[in-house]
Amino acid sequence: MGFHGKNLRNGRHSITGQIYLVTAVTHHRQSLFTQWNATCAVARAIHQAVPAHLLAWVLMPDHLHCLVQLENDSLSAFMQRLKSLTAISFNKTLGRTGKVWQSGFHDHALRHEEDLKAAARYLVANPLRAGLVKSLRDYPFWNAVWL
Known part of the structure; x- marks a missing residue:
C-alpha cells in the first residue's frame, strides 16, 4: 500500500472523544468535485452519513477537510465509512465507476x-x-455545527 496507506496508521491510536482535523485527497489529486450535481451528492452523503461526528467540513475540488470528534468509531473506521459513502454517491450520480479517494x-x-x-x-x-x-x-460545500 505504500507510505500513504496503511503505514500512516502504524503506532497510532484513536481516542474516543478526541477531536481530529482530517484531510483526505482525491485519487491522483484529480479535481473531481467541480460538477454541481456530483458535488451536491457528495455533500449530501457527508451530512447523511455522519452528522453526529462532524463538527465542520469543507469539500474542495480535490480534497476534503473535516473536524471530527470520535464517539464509538476509530478514526480509520470513520474515514473508511465517510470515503466509501461519498464515493458511492459521486460515482452513482455520474454513472461511473472507479476510485474517488486516495x-x-x-x-x-x-x-x-x-x-x-x-x-x-x-x-x-x-x-x-x-x-x-x-x-x-x-461557496456551498461546507458546514459547521456553530451555524
Whole structure:
C-alpha cells in the first residue's frame, strides 16, 4: 500500500472523544468535485452519513477537510465509512465507476489548548484562500455545527 496507506496508521491510536482535523485527497489529486450535481451528492452523503461526528467540513475540488470528534468509531473506521459513502454517491450520480479517494488520510489531533472554533474557521476558509470565491457565502460545500 505504500507510505500513504496503511503505514500512516502504524503506532497510532484513536481516542474516543478526541477531536481530529482530517484531510483526505482525491485519487491522483484529480479535481473531481467541480460538477454541481456530483458535488451536491457528495455533500449530501457527508451530512447523511455522519452528522453526529462532524463538527465542520469543507469539500474542495480535490480534497476534503473535516473536524471530527470520535464517539464509538476509530478514526480509520470513520474515514473508511465517510470515503466509501461519498464515493458511492459521486460515482452513482455520474454513472461511473472507479476510485474517488486516495488511500489513507492525514490527521492532526487537536490539543485542549487549541481553539476549536479558530480551527473550524481556518478549515472552512479554504475556498477563500484558494481563490475559488471572494466570499464564503458564495461557496456551498461546507458546514459547521456553530451555524
